[in-house]
Amino acid sequence: MLQGKKIVLGITGSIAAYKSCLIIRQLIKKGAEVQVVITPAGKEFITPVTLSALTSKPVISEFFAQRDGTWHSHVDLGLWADAMLIAPATASSIGKMANGVADNMLITTYLSMKAPVFIAPAMDLDMYAHPSTQKNLKTLQSYGNHIIEPGTGFLASKLEGKGRMEEPENIVDCLEQFFARKESMKGKKVLITAGPTYEKIDPVRFIGNYSSGKMGFALANECANRGAWVELVCGPVSSAMQVNNQSIHRTDVESAHEMFEACKALYPSMDSAILCAAVADFAPERTAEQKIKRTGDDMVIRLKPNPDIAASLGKMKKKGQTLVGFALETNDEESNAQVKLKKKNFDFIVLNSLKDEGAGFRTDTNKITIITADTKKDYPLKPKEEVAKDIVDNLECL
Ligand code: CTP
DSSP: OOTTOEEEEEEOSSGGGGGHHHHHHHHHHTTOEEEEEEOTTGGGTSOHHHHHHHHTSOOBOSSBOTTTOOBOOHHHHHHHOSEEEEEEEOHHHHHHHHHTOOOSHHHHHHHHOOSOEEEEEOOOHHHHHSHHHHHHHHHHHHTTOEEOOSTTOOOSSOOTTOSSOOOHHHHHHHHHHHHHHHTTTTTOEEEEEESBOOEEEETTEEEOOOOOSHHHHHHHHHHHHTTOEEEEEEOSOOTTOOOOOTTEEEEEOOSHHHHHHHHHHHGGGOSEEEEOOBOOSEEESSOOSSOOOOOSSOOOOOEEEOOOHHHHHHHHOOTTOEEEEEEEESSSHHHHHHHHHHHTTOSEEEEEETTSTTOSTTOSEEOOEEEOSSOEEEOOOEEHHHHHHHHHHHHHTO
8 A cells, every 4th residue: 555655754853753763664665655854853863864774865854955055845845745744743843833833844844745644743741731732733633634643543532641652563554544545435526514504693693503613624534535526515614624635625605505505506416425514404584684783672583494405415316326414412312313314315324412521513522323224333432533534434335
């Protein structure tokens, strides 16, 4: 899987930098080409001579090669690579990457990178556990970067044994698995809905919900990482929610009606749709043209039902197409989910219960049960990026 792959290996200033040699050796043994980019602090821990001997390439550290003034183009590296791996990644470099502080060659290369990025943090537990580091790691995850760490990949919720860099062979395994998956959805087209919808009451007020869009964005990244073309239709999400993948085309909508129109137009040319959006079931019957003033009396807003996007796509579904839905329930979870599965003609439904801590809206984690007409599988609490992998694995098995 790594044969012929071009890997940019970023090395930062951690004692774990010596393990980069083992990573390089394994990557090269598996047929990859490795270009090292090292930070000035990284060079304090391992010499460029060792690294260039292992990779058979000069190590890049400065914007200009000091010997002959050759300009090292971070943009070219960003285009050349099939993947970038930053191992070890210190708290400082993680902070710079998350915040765009481009003060060395490694960070500029990261910011120009067109290929998927893998980050293996290495620091002591206190630094790792600090809210600032946790926040930066979450930011990087939300950019679609892959965080490789020992254990289950949990951020924040389970800290024991964390901070230490993952073992070289496991890091290389992650890259191999990624490239194995990368091809698996090649040529497939997937429609994904994400986020809430806003239903206007007047020019300044709306009916909405707490959906952040994180689960839908994680699904979009996962499908794109496996080689699919993704049409992401998303409701109003925070400006921090960005996609950084050329295989994802994003359409922003506001109301359920707009989402419905976008989905209806797209679904016929798709292989699958995953409906993750928290669509408002009702909208005000009328949107006031001017801001509604306080009158002192009670106020009644009459609501009319919105289109059920899922049920409509379920009716449109042709042979060979698949449709996946979500159900967020507070009670009688499984039986409600079963009803929705049939009513909306889903191939499977992803159930999350508001009773489970860490599941549902406004969290970075989720705990799901995948339900088909005759099967049911429970998954443990995981970061939404990992949950997306489980959901897409199930989609690929249909
Ligand atoms: N859904 C949709 N369009 C709607 C409402 C829901 O596409 N107008 C989709 C959601 O994206 C989700 C699934 O249908 O995949 C179930 O959503 P949910 O809100 O749980 O179901 P409802 O049909 O609205 O049922 P209820 O509100 O009665 O629980």
